[in-house]
Amino acid sequence: MRLLKLVPDDTNIPFLKWRNVAIWFSIALIAASIALVAIRGLNFGVDFAGGLMIEARFDKPVELDDLRATVNEAGAGDGNLQTFGDPRTVAIRLPLPEGDDAAVQAVVKQVQGKIEASNPDVEFRRVETVSGKVSNELIRDGALAMLLAMIGISIYIWFRFEWQFGVGALFALVHDVALTMGFFALTQLEFDLNTVAALLTIIGYSLNDTVVVYDRIRENLRKYRKMDMAEILNLSINETLSRTIVTSLSMIIALGTLVLLGGSVLFGFSVAMLLGIVIGTFSSIFVSAPLLLWLGVTPDSFIASEASAEDRLKAKKATERGQV
Amino acid sequence: MLDFPPWKIWGIALTMLLAAIVAAPNFLSEQQAASLPSPIPSRQLNLGLDLRGGSHILLEADPADVRKMRLEVLEEVVRQGLRDASGGAIPYMDLSVANGAVSFTVRNAGDVDRAVETMRGLSQPVGQLSAQRDIEVNLADSTRVSVRPSAAGITQETDRAMAQAVEVIRRRIDELGTREPTIIRQGQTRIVVQVPGLQEPEQLKALLGKTAKLEFKLVDTEADPAEAAQGRAPAGSQVVPNADGGVLVVKRRALITGDQLVDSQPSFQEGMPVVSFRFDGVGGKRFAKATQENVGKPFAIILDNQVISAPRINEPILGGSGIISGNFTTESANQLAILLRSGKLPVELKVIEERTVGPDLGADSIRAGAIASVLATVLVALFMLVTYGRFGIYSVVALLLNGLLIFAVMTLIGATLTLPGIAGFVLTIGAAVDANVLINERIREELRRGKALVQSIELGYKEASRAIFDANVTNVIAAVMMFWFGSGPIKGFAVVLIIGIITSVFTAVTVTRLLVSLWLRRARPQQLVL
Numbered sequence: 001m002r003l004l005k006l007v008p009d010d011t012n013i014p015f016l017k018w019r020n021v022a023i024w025f026s027i028a029l030i031a032a033s034i035a036l037v038a039i040r041g042l043n044f045g046v047d048f049a050g051g052l053m054i055e056a057r058f059d060k061p062v063e064l065d066d067l068r069a070t071v072n073e074a075g076a077g078d079g080n081l082q083t084f085g086d087p088r089t090v091a092i093r094l095p096l097p098e099g100d101d102a103a104v105q106a107v108v109k110q111v112q113g114k115i116e117a118s119n120p121d122v123e124f125r126r127v128e129t130v131s132g133k134v135s136n137e138l139i140r141d142g143a144l145a146m147l148l149a150m151i152g153i154s155i156y157i158w159f160r161f162e163w164q165f166g167v168g169a170l171f172a173l174v175h176d177v178a179l180t181m182g183f184f185a186l187t188q189l190e191f192d193l194n195t196v197a198a199l200l201t202i203i204g205y206s207l208n209d210t211v212v213v214y215d216r217i218r219e220n221l222r223k224y225r226k227m228d229m230a231e232i233l234n235l236s237i238n239e240t241l242s243r244t245i246v247t248s249l250s251m252i253i254a255l256g257t258l259v260l261l262g263g264s265v266l267f268g269f270s271v272a273m274l275l276g277i278v279i280g281t282f283s284s285i286f287v288s289a290p291l292l293l294w295l296g297v298t299p300d301s302f303i304a305s306e307a308s309a310e311d312r313l314k315a316k317k318a319t320e321r322g323q324v
Numbered sequence: 325m326l327d328f329p330p331w332k333i334w335g336i337a338l339t340m341l342l343a344a345i346v347a348a349p350n351f352l353s354e355q356q357a358a359s360l361p362s363p364i365p366s367r368q369l370n371l372g373l374d375l376r377g378g379s380h381i382l383l384e385a386d387p388a389d390v391r392k393m394r395l396e397v398l399e400e401v402v403r404q405g406l407r408d409a410s411g412g413a414i415p416y417m418d419l420s421v422a423n424g425a426v427s428f429t430v431r432n433a434g435d436v437d438r439a440v441e442t443m444r445g446l447s448q449p450v451g452q453l454s455a456q457r458d459i460e461v462n463l464a465d466s467t468r469v470s471v472r473p474s475a476a477g478i479t480q481e482t483d484r485a486m487a488q489a490v491e492v493i494r495r496r497i498d499e500l501g502t503r504e505p506t507i508i509r510q511g512q513t514r515i516v517v518q519v520p521g522l523q524e525p526e527q528l529k530a531l532l533g534k535t536a537k538l539e540f541k542l543v544d545t546e547a548d549p550a551e552a553a554q555g556r557a558p559a560g561s562q563v564v565p566n567a568d569g570g571v572l573v574v575k576r577r578a579l580i581t582g583d584q585l586v587d588s589q590p591s592f593q594e595g596m597p598v599v600s601f602r603f604d605g606v607g608g609k610r611f612a613k614a615t616q617e618n619v620g621k622p623f624a625i626i627l628d629n630q631v632i633s634a635p636r637i638n639e640p641i642l643g644g645s646g647i648i649s650g651n652f653t654t655e656s657a658n659q660l661a662i663l664l665r666s667g668k669l670p671v672e673l674k675v676i677e678e679r680t681v682g683p684d685l686g687a688d689s690i691r692a693g694a695i696a697s698v699l700a701t702v703l704v705a706l707f708m709l710v711t712y713g714r715f716g717i718y719s720v721v722a723l724l725l726n727g728l729l730i731f732a733v734m735t736l737i738g739a740t741l742t743l744p745g746i747a748g749f750v751l752t753i754g755a756a757v758d759a760n761v762l763i764n765e766r767i768r769e770e771l772r773r774g775k776a777l778v779q780s781i782e783l784g785y786k787e788a789s790r791a792i793f794d795a796n797v798t799n800v801i802a803a804v805m806m807f808w809f810g811s812g813p814i815k816g817f818a819v820v821l822i823i824g825i826i827t828s829v830f831t832a833v834t835v836t837r838l839l840v841s842l843w844l845r846r847a848r849p850q851q852l853v854l
Contacts, residue, residue, distance in 0.1 A: 204802030254754025263692030
């Protein structure tokens with residue numbers, strides 16, 4: 001039986017040749033993403049914006065404009081309507097009314113009544129209300145979780161490798177998160193708690209590729225002490241290329257299935273992860289490895305630290321013998 | 325590396341068998357699982373509210389409210405303390421609550437020291453070990469004494485009030501007859517209520533949103549109605565809104581409150597829904613005395629600062645029970661009865677977050693999630709097969725065992741499966757094969773370098789394990805942050821991720837290595853298609 005080989009043996013693609021183009025391309029994308037988020041803004045879901053959300057499912061696709069008029073008739077403020085996964089399901093977002101829970105209930109009843117009057121077959125599947133206080137806390141917690149995860153991972157990489165690798169990992173993480181957020185600003189897909197969970201997952205998984213490449217770079221640095229640094233990086237990326245492609249593809253297969261069949265609630269979440277995996281694969285090849293070159297990693301970075309580790313070990317043994 | 329002693333083989337086989345037994349009930353219906361004979365575990369995975377449908381409600385007490393309440397109680401305590409001071413009552417004036425403290429002026433300068441001592445004597449220690457007291461007594465000027473609840477005292481009071489609120493809420497929800505409500509205190513001033521499978525959350529929220537403070541107060545018949553309409557009342561009286569939008573002036577002091585109620589039931593009087601109530605012994609006596617002294621006068625029945633009705637006391641009510649009539653429907657009478665018999669909330673609670681998922685959406689989500697999981701597994705398995713052949717089969721076996729293990733561990737620790745959790749499961753399927761890809765690619769490399777088969781396999785496992793370890797640690801760091809900061813469904817997602825990461829390393833590395841070593845031992849192959 002002949003097995004599928006997506007990447008031929010012993011490739012020697014000069015990835016590092018494009019490093020200047022790649023890094024500027026990356027920086028430009030990050031800048032564009034930040035600008036997009038700043039200018040267009042993220043389409044915050046009810047989790048982060050606060051307010052009231054009613055998910056309604058109709059027996060046939062509905063005209064959003066008609067429905068919007070119906071919702072606005074209820075006099076509860078301007079409704080923000082979006083189809084949700086499929087054209088029959090609509091998420092209606094409204095500002096939270098002043099007053100206590102009874103006021104919220106009244107608004108929900110009124111809006112639902114108006115919609116039911118013109119669409120008797122409607123089914124209300126979900127109602128969420130989030131107060132401004134809670135939404136602010138959710139934003140804070142989400143941002144904090146992402147920040148701490150990025151820093152924590154970078155520190156771990158720094159300990160396991162060298163500081164340059166930690167910085168490279170951090171840059172790759174910022175790159176992946178920024179681009180994914182930029183995508184959400186561009187498409188105005190709803191950005192909610194699930195999206196943050198997806199971003200955190202991306203933070204974890206997009207680094208898998210980076211770690212694998214870094215591990216190989218470390219191995220090759222020890223093996224080929226005389227080799228030019230750019231050549232070592234290139235060799236390492238090429239050697240792990242097959243694995244990078246196969247793993248990314250298997251993740252894309254799994255997440256693609258989720259995007260297509262996972263249902264309306266998970267749609268934004270799956271899209272974010274799928275995109276994050278693709279961006280992460282790109283950044284681990286074109287960004288995080290070349291970055292090591294600029295940060296000045298040399299074969300000596302490892303030999304030096306290992307030599308000192310060996311010295312310490314010898315010294316320790318010596319003292320142990322001395323004590324006995 | 326590839327040597328497996330028999331105990332290890334049996335250990336792995338036994339682990340998998342146990343996992344299969346623990347996970348098995350999840351594939352049965354609820355009734356089937358419940359009817360399993362006792363030695364076989366029948367526990368099933370908890371489904372989150374987003375999958376089974378239900379309501380998640382976050383309630384919050386206003387800390388200022390607790391402070392205010394504390395001050396009200398303290399005012400009474402101070403008044404009583406001054407009256408009962410040892411060495412005779414201390415004359416005072418201008419007793420008032422302002423700026424978070426109760427203060428009063430001592431009439432005779434000679435009494436100041438005694439007043440301060442008396443006030444200090446009223447304080448209670450906070451906790452058992454600390455030297456903190458629940459109130460601080462200070463002199464504002466030479467004759468004005470201020471009594472201020474300490475921060476520790478307020479904290480203790482808040483704790484007590486919240487613990488009591490949880491109990492009251494539990495009683496109210498139990499009255500609804502819903503099964504398995506979760507009521508948990510969260511942080512200082514919050515309570516999370518989760519009630520699965522509720523068709524009509526409005527009823528639940530109507531019960532949660534009310535403080536249910538019931539008071540019986542005499543109507544102040546001498547008050548000027550025009551003044552009352554402006555919201556002004558004579559000293560010792562207060563203006564309370566009516567159900568029909570008007571107002572009523574009542575005496576500030578309550579004849580009796582709902583605290584002494586022992587029972588309350590909905591009932592009918594002349595065909596109209598009413599609510600009957602019964603006081604305990606002490607309350608009954610007080611009620612009898614109050615009604616005896618005020619025959620012929622109207623009194624108001626006030627719930628949460630709103631008048632329900634204001635009947636005239638026609639004759640003394642001596643039996644300790646009575647009836648509240650008002651504009652009730654059968655439903656609202658029932659609701660009030662529930663509220664009265666489960667007791668009043670010690671603090672006012674506001675709904676600050678609510679998520680209600682209908683049961684149909686939950687069922688749809690489960691179906692979509694299950695289809696996506698199965699299809700993702702099949703596709704990834706096929707991909708592994710065509711890419712790695714025999715070693716692909718081993719990866720697929722590891723993949724399936726991994727799914728089984730995740731189910732087993734989640735069932736065992738009682739974790740909750742949420743919709744994002746299903747996504748986490750699908751993602752784990754895609755990511756779990758990464759370890760195998762790393763190993764297999766490494767073996768390929770070593771074979772290409774001309775190493776012997778067994779040596780290549782050994783090197784493959786050895787060299788790949790470093791990267792596998794590091795990559796998985798980074799994933800765990802991210803997942804732990806998610807668990808730490810996430811709420812509800814997100815926590816569920818993080819749990820699946822963490823479990824999946826750990827089990828996948830076990831199945832993808834240890835189990836496949838066992839399979840490979842068994843094959844090597846049995847077939848003694850000279851070459852491998854990889």
